[in-house]
Amino acid sequence: MIPRPHIDWFALAPVNSLLAASALALLCAVLVPRPWRKPVAAALCGVGYAVAIGFVIALYVRSGQGSGVVADAVRRDRLAELAGIIIAGSGLLATALSYGERWREDHTGEYYALLAAAGGGMLFFVSANNLLTLFLGLEWFSISLYILCAVDRDRLGGLEAALKYLVIGGFGSAVLLFGSALVYGATGVLDFAGIASAGREHDALLLVGLAMIVAGLGFKASAAPFHMWTPDVYEGAPTPVTAFMAAATKTAALVVTLRVLVTAFPGDAHIWTVAVAAIAVFSLAVGNLAALVQKGVKRMLAYSSISHAGFMLIPISAESALGGRALLYYLVPYAAMSIGAFAVVAARERELGVPVTIDNLAGFGWERPLLGISMWAFMLGFAGFPLTGGFVGKFYAFAAAYRHGWTWLVIVGVIATLVSLYYYLAVIRAMFMRRTEELQLAGGTVSGGSPPRELLLQSTVCACLVVTVGSFFAVQPLIDLAKHAANGLPF
Amino acid sequence: MTTLLIVLPLGAALLVWLLPLNRISAGSLALLAALVEVGIWIQLLVRYDFHRGGLQYEQQRSWFSDLHVSYHVGVYGFSVWLIGLTVVVMAAAIAYAFWVGREQTRAYMGLMLLLTGSIVGVFAAQDLLLFYAFFEAMLIPLYVLVGVWGGPGRLGATLKFVIYTMAGSLLMLAAIIVYGLSQDTFDLVDIHSSSSNWIFLGFVAAFAIKAPLFPLHGWLPDAYRESTPEVAAVLSGVVSKAAAYGFLRIAVAKFPEPAQHFRGFILALAAVGLVYGSLLAFRAPDVRGIVAYSSLAQMSLITMGVFAVNDLGLDGSVLQMVNHGLVSAALFLLAGMVERRTLTGDLTRIGGMARGRPALATMLMTTGVIALAVPLSSAFAGEFLILAGVFRRGWGWAAVGAVASVLAAMYVLRLVSAVLHREVGPAVSDAALDLRPAELGVVVPLVACLLVLSAWPAAVSGHSFRGDRPQADVNAQFR
Numbered sequence: 007m008i009p010r011p012h013i014d015w016f017a018l019a020p021v022n023s024l025l026a027a028s029a030l031a032l033l034c035a036v037l038v039p040r041p042w043r044k045p046v047a048a049a050l051c052g053v054g055y056a057v058a059i060g061f062v063i064a065l066y067v068r069s070g071q072g073s074g075v076v077a078d079a080v081r082r083d084r085l086a087e088l089a090g091i092i093i094a095g096s097g098l099l100a101t102a103l104s105y106g107e108r109w110r111e112d113h114t115g116e117y118y119a120l121l122a123a124a125g126g127g128m129l130f131f132v133s134a135n136n137l138l139t140l141f142l143g144l145e146w147f148s149i150s151l152y153i154l155c156a157v158d159r160d161r162l163g164g165l166e167a168a169l170k171y172l173v174i175g176g177f178g179s180a181v182l183l184f185g186s187a188l189v190y191g192a193t194g195v196l197d198f199a200g201i202a203s204a205g206r207e208h209d210a211l212l213l214v215g216l217a218m219i220v221a222g223l224g225f226k227a228s229a230a231p232f233h234m235w236t237p238d239v240y241e242g243a244p245t246p247v248t249a250f251m252a253a254a255t256k257t258a259a260l261v262v263t264l265r266v267l268v269t270a271f272p273g274d275a276h277i278w279t280v281a282v283a284a285i286a287v288f289s290l291a292v293g294n295l296a297a298l299v300q301k302g303v304k305r306m307l308a309y310s311s312i313s314h315a316g317f318m319l320i321p322i323s324a325e326s327a328l329g330g331r332a333l334l335y336y337l338v339p340y341a342a343m344s345i346g347a348f349a350v351v352a353a354r355e356r357e358l359g360v361p362v363t364i365d366n367l368a369g370f371g372w373e374r375p376l377l378g379i380s381m382w383a384f385m386l387g388f389a390g391f392p393l394t395g396g397f398v399g400k401f402y403a404f405a406a407a408y409r410h411g412w413t414w415l416v417i418v419g420v421i422a423t424l425v426s427l428y429y430y431l432a433v434i435r436a437m438f439m440r441r442t443e444e445l446q447l448a449g450g451t452v453s454g455g456s457p458p459r460e461l462l463l464q465s466t467v468c469a470c471l472v473v474t475v476g477s478f479f480a481v482q483p484l485i486d487l488a489k490h491a492a493n494g495l496p497f
Numbered sequence: 498m499t500t501l502l503i504v505l506p507l508g509a510a511l512l513v514w515l516l517p518l519n520r521i522s523a524g525s526l527a528l529l530a531a532l533v534e535v536g537i538w539i540q541l542l543v544r545y546d547f548h549r550g551g552l553q554y555e556q557q558r559s560w561f562s563d564l565h566v567s568y569h570v571g572v573y574g575f576s577v578w579l580i581g582l583t584v585v586v587m588a589a590a591i592a593y594a595f596w597v598g599r600e601q602t603r604a605y606m607g608l609m610l611l612l613t614g615s616i617v618g619v620f621a622a623q624d625l626l627l628f629y630a631f632f633e634a635m636l637i638p639l640y641v642l643v644g645v646w647g648g649p650g651r652l653g654a655t656l657k658f659v660i661y662t663m664a665g666s667l668l669m670l671a672a673i674i675v676y677g678l679s680q681d682t683f684d685l686v687d688i689h690s691s692s693s694n695w696i697f698l699g700f701v702a703a704f705a706i707k708a709p710l711f712p713l714h715g716w717l718p719d720a721y722r723e724s725t726p727e728v729a730a731v732l733s734g735v736v737s738k739a740a741a742y743g744f745l746r747i748a749v750a751k752f753p754e755p756a757q758h759f760r761g762f763i764l765a766l767a768a769v770g771l772v773y774g775s776l777l778a779f780r781a782p783d784v785r786g787i788v789a790y791s792s793l794a795q796m797s798l799i800t801m802g803v804f805a806v807n808d809l810g811l812d813g814s815v816l817q818m819v820n821h822g823l824v825s826a827a828l829f830l831l832a833g834m835v836e837r838r839t840l841t842g843d844l845t846r847i848g849g850m851a852r853g854r855p856a857l858a859t860m861l862m863t864t865g866v867i868a869l870a871v872p873l874s875s876a877f878a879g880e881f882l883i884l885a886g887v888f889r890r891g892w893g894w895a896a897v898g899a900v901a902s903v904l905a906a907m908y909v910l911r912l913v914s915a916v917l918h919r920e921v922g923p924a925v926s927d928a929a930l931d932l933r934p935a936e937l938g939v940v941v942p943l944v945a946c947l948l949v950l951s952a953w954p955a956a957v958s959g960h961s962f963r964g965d966r967p968q969a970d971v972n973a974q975f976r
Contacts, residue, residue, distance in 0.1 A: 392630035481561040
C-alpha cells in the first residue's frame with residue numbers, strides 16, 4: 007500500500023471548483039441542446055470562477071500563517087491567495103467578456119471548459135511549492151491557452167497565433183523543465199525551501215538552472231528578450247482570450263517568479279536581482295520602442311504589456327518586502343486596466359467586424375461615451391497618471407528600486423514612462439480628437455451587438471474602471487492586503 | 498474648507514458628466530459651481546488670519562502609511578491669493594465658454610471644473626505626492642480641452658505640450674521619490690531641507706517647463722494659439738502660476754543651498770527669457786502671439802523675483818503672479834472676442850476697431866495700460882518690487898529688467914494700436930458689434946480686480962507671508 011499524504015481539501019477548493027466547472031461545461035457540450043449550450047456553459051464557467059473567488063477570499067482570511075499542504079507540494083499562503091483573487095477575478099471578467107464574442111457556436115462548451123481549466127491551472131501554479139508542481143501548473147494552463155488561441159477557426163491569424171504560442175511556449179516550458187532538472191541535480195531536492203537550505207549557492211549547475219528557470223518564467227511573463235511570441239499571439243487570439251492572458255497569465259508568472267526567486271534562491275540574490283533588473287530594463291526598452299510604431303491597437307497593447315512586465319519586474323529585482331508589496335499592489339490595477347482595455351477593443355471589433363487599428367478608433371469616444379471615458383482612464387492608468395492605480399503602482403515600484411539603492415533604475419523607469427505616453431495618448435487622440443468622418447473602412451460594417459451581450463461587456467468595463475480608479479483612492483487597504491501576502495516570503 | 502474648495506468642482510464635474518443635461522443647463526450648472534467656488538474662496542479670504550499667517554485650514558488624513566504619504570492640505574497667505582486667482586479666472590473662463598457655446602457642452606464644462614479642482618489642489622497640497630498628483634491631474638483636462646476643441650493645429654500642439662510637460666513632471670517624480678524616501682516622509686511641512694543639487698534640478702526642470710522658462714518654452718506658442726481663448730487664458734493665467742508657486746514653495750524653500758548655488762544660472766535664464774520673450778512679443782504677427790510671448794517674459798520676471806529670495810523680490814513676485822494671471826486671462830479673453838468678430842488674429846488684417854466700439858476699446862486699453870506697468874498700476878508695483886529685489890542681487894539683473902519693461906511698453910502699445918487704432922483692417926466689417934453685455938460680464942470683473950489691486954497692491958504683497966517678512970518665512974520653510 008502506498009502511503010497517502012494528508013490532503014487539505016480546503017486549500018485545493020478553488021482549483022477544484024474550477025475543474026468541476028470545466029468538466030460540467032464539457033459535459034454540457036454533449037448533453038445540452040444546441041440553443042442552450044452557450045448560456046449554460048458560460049454560466050457554469052462564471053459560477054466556477056465566482057465560487058473560486060469565494061474560496062480564495064476565505065483562504066486568504068484563514069491562512070495568516072503560510073503552510074505547505076499535500077505533502078508540501080502546494081503552498082497555502084496569502085501570496086497564493088491574493089494572486090488567486092486577481093486571477094479568478096480576471097477569469098470572471100473574461101468569461102463575461104467572451105459571451106458576446108461573435109464566432110461560430112459549435113465549440114462554445116469546449117471554450118468555456120478550457121477557460122475554466124486555464125484559470126484552475128493558474129491558481130495551482132501560483133501555489134506551487136516545488137519544481138514539479140511548478141512545471142505541472144505551467145503546462146496545465148499553457149495547454150489550455152494554446153487551444154483557446156485557436157478556438158475561433160474563422161479568425162484570421164488565430165491558428166498562426168496558436169501555433170506560434172505552442173512552439174515558443176513549448177520551448178519556454180522545456181527551458182524551465184531543463185532548468186529545474188539542473189537545480190535538482192545540484193541540490194537533490196525539489197521543494198523551494200529545500201533548495202534554499204541545500205547550501206549550494208555558488209554551484210555552477212545551480213546557477214545555470216536558476217538562469218533557465220528565470221528564462222522559462224520570463225516566457226510566460228512576456229518579458230524581453232523572451233517576448234517574441236507576444237505581439238502575434240495577442241493580435242491573433244480572440245480578444246477575450248487576449249484579455250485573460252494579459253491579465254491573468256502575467257499575474258501568475260510574475261507572482262511565481264517572485265516566489266521562486268525569493269524562497270528558493272535567496273543565497274544567489276546578488277546575482278538574480280541584477281539579472282531581473284537587466285530583463286526589466288530590456289523589456290522596458292523593447293516594449294516601449296516597438297509600441298511607438300504600432301498601428302493595430304491589440305498589437306500596441308501587446309507591446310505595452312511587455313513594457314509592463316518590465317515595470318513589474320523592477321520591484322521583484324528590489325528583493326524586499328516593499329518590492330513584494332509594490333508588485334502585488336501594481337498587479338491589481340494592471341489586471342483591471344488590461345482587461346478593460348481589451349474589452350473596449352472587443353466592443354469596437356464587434357461593431358466594425360475588422361481588426362481595430364488606431365485609425366479606426368476615430369470618433370469612438372464620442373459615439374460610446376462610457377467605453378470612451380473608460381478607455382481614457384485605462385490608457386492614463388497604463389501611462390501612470392494620477393487618479394488611476396497605475397500611478398501609485400509605478401510610484402511603489404520606483405520606491406522599491408530606490409530603497410534597494412538603484413536610483414538608475416528609477417531613472418530608466420521614468421524615461422520609459424515618458425516614451426510610453428506617446429502611444430497611450432495616441433489612442434485617446436484617435437478616440438476623442440478625430441472625427442468619425444475620417445474613419446474609412448475597407449469592408450462593410452457590421453451592426454452593433456444585441457443589448458444583453460453588450461450589457462455584459464459594459465459591466466465588465468465598468469468593473470475594470472472602478473478597480474482602476476478605486477485603487478488610486480483605496481491604496482491603504484490594498485497595500486495592507488499586499489503586505490500580508492508578501493510577509494509570507496522570507497525576505 | 499480647503500477640501501471643500503477642491504472637492505466641490507470635482508463633484509460638480511461628475512454631476513455635469515453624469516446628468517443628462519442640455520447645453521443651457523449644463524453650462525448654468527458649471528457656472529453656478531464656479532461662482533459658488535468664488536463664494537467659498539471669499540469666505541476663506543475673510544476668515545484667514547493674515548495676522549497670524551502660516552498654514553491654516555489644514556486637514557490631514559493618511560493615504561498610505563507605509564511610505565508616510567498623506568492627504569494633507571492647507572493654505573498659506575500666498576496660496577490664498579493664488580487660489581483666488583484660480584477661482585476667479587476659472588469662473589470667467591467658464592462663463593465665456595458658456596456664452597460662446599462650445600460643442601459637447603457637458604464634456605467641456607466637466608473638464609473645466611475638473612481643471613479648477615486640480616489647480617486649487619496644487620496650491621493647497623502639503624504633501625509632495627499629493628502635489629504631484631494634482632500637478633499631473635491638471636494636465637489631463639488640459640490635454641483634452643486643447644486637443645478636442647482647439648484650432649486646426651491642435652493635435653501637434655497638444656502632443657508637444659504633453660511631451661514637454663511630462664518630461665519635466667517625470668523628472669520631478671523621480672526627484673520626489675528620492676527626496677521623500679531619503680527623508681522618510683513626503684509631508685511638505687515636515688520634510689527637512691535638502692542640499693542635493695540633483696533633486697533640486699529635478700523639481701526645477703518640471704517648473705521651468707511649466708512656467709515656461711527660456712529655453713524650455715517650445716510648447717508655448719502652439720498651445721496658446723491653438724487652444725480656445727478661455728483655455729489659453731487659464732493656461733497662461735493660472736496653470737503657469739502653479740510653476741511659479743512650485744519655485745516658491747518647494748525649490749527655494751526646501752533647497753536653500755542648491756537655490757543659492759544655481760541662482761546665477763536661473764536668474765540668467767530668466768533674464769534671457771524676459772528680453773527674448775519681450776522681443777518675440779514685439780515681433781509676433783497676431784494678437785495671441787503677443788500675449789503668449791508676453792506671458793513668457795512675465796513668467797521669467799516672476800521667477801527672477803522668487804530666486805532673488807529677499808523681502809522685496811518675494812513680495813513682488815506673489816503680487817505679480819496675481820497681476821499677470823488677471824492681465825493675461827483678460828487679454829486672452831479679449832483676443833478671443835476680437836477673433837470672434839474678425840475670424841482672425843492677424844494684426845495686418847485687423848485694426849481700427851475702437852471706432853464705434855467703446856466698450857471693447859475701454860477694456861483693451863485699460864488692461865493694456867495695466868499690462869505695460871504704468872505707474873500707479875498694480876503691475877507697476879509688482880515689477881518695481883521685483884526689480885528692486887533683484888537689484889540687491891546685482892544691478893545687472895535689474896538693468897535687464899528695466900530694459901524689458903521698456904520692451905513691454907512697446908509690445909503692449911503695438912497690440913493696442915494694431916487692434917484699436919490705425920485704419921480699419923480688411924477683416925473688420927462694420928457689422929462687427931461692440932462687446933455684448935455677457936462679454937462685458939466676463940471681462941469687467943477681471944479688470945475690476947486689477948483696478949482694486951492697483952489702488953491697494955499691498956493687499957496682496959503685504960498679506961502673503963507670515964508677519965510680512967517673506968525672507969524669514971522662506972528661510973523657516975514656511976513652518
